[in-house]
Amino acid sequence: MAILFCICFFHGGVGRGEPLQTDLIRVALQKGSDAVSLDGTGVLALADDGEPLRLNLPLQVKRVRDGLAVNGRTVRKLVASAPAFLLINGKGYRGTIEITPSDKGLLVVNELPLDEYLVGLINCEISSQWPMEAVKAQAVIARSYAVYQRQARKNAPYHLESSVLDQVYEGCDIEDSRAARGVQETAGEVLSYDGGVIQAFYHSNCGGHTEASENVWGFPLPYLRGVDCAYCETAPSLKWEQTLPLRRIESQLKNSGFQVAGLKDIRLGRRNASGRLVDLTLVTATGRQTIPATRFRMAVGSTIIKSTNFEVRIAGENALFSGAGYGHGVGLCQWGAKQRASDGFDYREILSYYYPGTRLARISGD
Helix, strand or coil: CCCCCCEEECCCCCCCCCCCCCCEEEEEEEEEECEEEEEECCCEEEECCCCECCCCCCEEEEEECCEEEECCEEECCEEEECCCCEEECCEEECCEEEEEEECCEEEEEEEEEHHHHHHHHHHHHCCCCCCHHHHHHHHHHHHHHHHHHHHHCCCCCCCEECCCCCCCCCCCCCCCHHHHHHHHCCCCEEEEECCEECCCCEECECCCECECCHHHHCCCCCCCCCCECCCCCCCCCCEEEEEEEHHHHHHHHHHCCCCCCCEEEEEECCECCCCCECEEEEEECCEEEEEEHHHHHHHHCCCCCCCCCEEEEEECCEEEEEEECECCCECEEHHHHHHHHHCCCCHHHHHHHHCCCCEEEEECCC
């Protein structure tokens, strides 16, 4: 799907420009909380009728039957801003904070300029102390991913989650000058394919080969085909092991909707060209069930089963997993990008390697 922005393609060197300060992004910080704390210096807060609220800070905003409880009154929405930043549950956020009631509690959304969001994101996703070309590559793909999602969710209350469901973002507390430099030196730059901003998926480390998008989400994208990557060998999570009780695995599978009773064995099935498992078979007291390896990983926990490139053996009541890589494996390998930057590649070369066929472009406006 093409993103409806004015895109200018680069030929040769990359020009520099100022960040797009009117280019706003909306990020969900909290979903379903019963209450949140709001604090800051010089806070201005408006209710749903546009009336300024007198605040006794720090403020506890609570979900009540008819909306939000704020300083003894009930409102349908609270929008707050401050000259520097606001504190939400003790963490700093730039821009504005919008709090509304939802079916399961509070929805807290941070709206701010896209590049300010990116400066806060860098140290959540990688370290700004990595080589600058790796930092710049991260800035471009995070911007590309955000722009794509903003268009895809243009009619939704927010564009992005602040977790691994989209991109990890924890506000402005861990901003630094190197993160800001990486964002500023790539201001407005995105990756494009066939005239549209790409879905710039990325992950921690691939374990030797990145993954094709259809092997994870079922749809092929020409710029996410999977490439050899011998650059992430220094990643701390390249090799991993995990021992889990079979009863725990069974419980987590049931919580994810699988009908599993009396799990006895896990037998590995087919592997794809990247070496990752396509499926596996659960042997239970009532029979056998073959399920996709990607769904198994998400059910048991993506931080526990770190990739679908694993082996498993059963020892008594436990399953012993050993694997390589961390993440879904699609798109840029962050640890691979770090090594390529250390080897002297610039961010353009890094991006073209992990997203073949893409072009570096600049968004010139909404």
